[in-house]
Amino acid sequence: MTEAATFTASDGETIAYYIDDFTDPWREAPVMFLLHSAMGNSERFYSWVPGLARHFRLIRMDLRGHGRSSVPDLSAPLTMDRLVDDVVELMALLRMEKAHVTANSAGGYVAQNLAMREPEKVLSMAVVGSTPGLSPEALKWLPRIKKEGLRHFLADTIHMRFDLASTGPGMVEWFLDQTEQNDRDFVVRFIGYAATQNWSDQLHRIRCPSLVILPGAETVGAAALYDTMRDRIPNVRMIAYEHMPHNIADMLPDRCVADIMAFHRDTFGYPGADRR
Structure with missing residues (x-):
């Protein structure tokens, strides 16, 4: 009941x-x-799928340059519009006029811009750890990633992402194994691009019902921007996971x-609202 494909x-x-x-x-x-997040892929949602796929038809997409998607040549433009286009083109391929969009970290950058640019296609938006x-x-990470490689850099800064008191070493090692599979040059390019983008002044354009789940001790994004999201997204619910660093989607999947x-039951009356 899981289908893997490419386009x-x-x-x-x-x-x-x-x-x-x-x-x-x-x-x-x-x-x-x-x-999914930067340096991740669709497999990072392995712990989310059981609870969501019973009620939603899930479409997990590998962002370009990640997972099984191809890595663009360095000469190819990398823009937010292009990342949004990938989602829009997949929706058209699957003949889906609109959908709910749920995303983690950098995947949420794409979700937010999709909701702003193509509001008629987004029924709702839920983002986790995404400003x-x-x-x-x-940008300060990039010289270290180039010099040390992804695994060494992330292992050395793992406390920025995981609460090590409550996260087992197996998850940390799996996370490092996953991120190490990425193309280092593309990751540097992707992070460098994302760190120069800010659309805070456009958040009022997100008109769909929205959920923002945020780490209360954010260590990767700019924590103050969550206040901006609360103030500027017209129809938003904010939930903070207190004292947690960035990777709450990995550490607390069942809670997410x-x-x-x-959020979906309260907003849309589903999933499962009419079950007998």
């Missing part, structure tokens, strides 16, 4: 995606796109899924 984007890059559908066959299930742009402080499900 060719309009600029020739290969974009990989998965469809997870464990909904009742006799019901028309709502569609939810899942967009309107990456903090410029992240429960809060996302509650």
Whole structure:
């Protein structure tokens, strides 16, 4: 009941995606796109899928340059519009006029810009650990990543991402294994681009019902920007996971899924609202 596929984007890059559908066959299930973090891939949602795919037809897309998607040549433009285009083109391929969009960290950058640029396509937006742009402080990571490699840099700064008192070493090692698989040069390029973008002044354009789940001890994004999201997104619910660093989607997946499900029940009356 999980389908893996790829498609060719309009600029020739290969974009990989998965469809997870464990909904009742006799019901028309709502569609939810899942967009992962930078340095991640769709597998990072392994712990989210069981709780969501029973109620939503999930579309997990590997962002370009990540997972099974192709790595663009350094000469190819990297823009937020292009990242949004990948989602829009996949929606068109699957003949989906609109969908719920849920995303983690940098995937949330794409989700926010999709909701602003194509509001008619986004029924709702839920983002976890995602601000309107990456903090410029992240530019300081790039020389270390180039010199030391992704794994060494992330291992040395792992306290910025995980609460090590409550996170098992197995998860940390799996996270490092996953991130090490990325193309280092593309990661440097992606982070460098994201750290120069800020759309705080455009957040009022997000008109769909929105959920922002934030780490109370944010260590990667600019924490003050969560206040900006609260103040400028017209229809938003904010939930803080107190004392937690950035990677709450990995550390607390069941809590994230429960809060996302509650948001959908309260806002749309589903999933599961009419079950007998």
